[in-house]
Amino acid sequence: MKMKKEIIVYSISDSLGGTSQKLLAAVTAQYPDIIFNNSYRFPFINQEEELLDILQDAVKDDALVITTLVNSQLAALAREFSQSHGLSYLDLMHPFFEIIQEKTGSRPIEVPGTLHRLDGDYFKKISAIEFAVKYDDGKAPQGFIDADLVLLGVSRTSKTPLSIYLANKGYKVANLPLIPEVPLPQVLEKVASHRLIGLVCEPEKLAKIRINRLDSLGLSQETSYTDLEKIYQELDYSKMVFKKYGASIINVSDKSIEETAFLIEEHLKKMSEDR
Secondary structure, eight states: OOOOEEEEEEEEESSOOHHHHHHHHHHHTTOTTEEEEEEEEEOSOOOHHHHHHHHHHHHHTTOEEEEEOOOHHHHHHHHHHHHHHTOEEEESSHHHHHHHHHHHOOOOOOOTTTTSOOSHHHHHHHHHHHHHHHTGGGSSGGGGGGOSEEEEESTTSSHHHHHHHHHTTTOOEEEEEOOTTSOOOGGGGGSOGGGEEEEEOOHHHHHHHHHHHHHHTTOOSOSTTTOHHHHHHHHHHHHHHHHHHTOEEEEOTTOOHHHHHHHHHHHHHHHHHHO
């Protein structure tokens, strides 16, 4: 079977980043033989240091960078960095701004997020994104009590990108990495089972993902982190945890973030109807 090509896409915005997502969805539909991995989404970027850190990671991942930065200084920084580092870069805002200025002489106000009305849904989405960042990667497990969802899984099963994606839909999501040597937080026992989602991946696929990640960071690939036998053990442990706490399980091996998120939303709807 022919393997699909994969392109890693970094989306960077000084607001929610919805504009780039709509474009990417339209483009993705035109390339059924290419996997567009848009796990890396960075909303509310308004500091040069933040932007440079993200762009440096994008170089390591050989990513395509799409920005919707209305701030001209940040956009210029992203453009110059990309040109000097050979980074594939698409600015969705400023080329259009320049055309408008040529025709009218008017400059944009450069205020992020003016597309969105400041209604209840907007503030709910902002709150959910802040929640996902605060309770990412097992930080402050007490947040599990207030979460709409708690994602469980071993390293590199898409917990963080899923958390951010679902947060953009207004869900408060926390996630917890499952490591056999690290005790589980007791607060997990207080979380209703219908709010627990266990993420698994085929061992060989997971090993490849981890190897690629270490390679992108310039690190040695020969570690227990990428050892297939160790990965089998980690996944067996994670399934024991899922069974103990009654978590619903989703295999993310061949699924995009969007597909997994859809399954999670369907699960929540079903649970809501049953209660």
